[in-house]
Amino acid sequence: MAAHGLRLHGFGFKILGLERVGHLLASADSAAWSSHARHRPALPGHTHKNCANCIDYALNWRQRVINAIPTHQQVMLTDRSAA
Ligand SMILES: [Zn+2]
Incomplete structure (x- = not known):
């Protein structure tokens, strides 16, 4: 899809996924940080x-x-983030 010029967004993307295909994404998000923090002291x-x-x-x-x-x-x- 990226090869056809579509700007892709990675919903809930993990670091491993970004390492492998992050260069094909226009953007990505993840709530992993919040879940990680929720189970630890401030x-x-x-x-x-x-x-x-x-x-x-x-x-x-x-x-x-x-x-x-x-x-x-x-x-x-x-x-991309600066644009
Ligand atoms: Zn805090």
């Missing part, structure tokens, strides 16, 4: 029960995902 200095809805936790998770994606694909993802 980050140090955070006053809420857990970080399931926390921007700091989400941004830390985002960086982890970016670090997991091969470098040649990170450039493409960065370019």
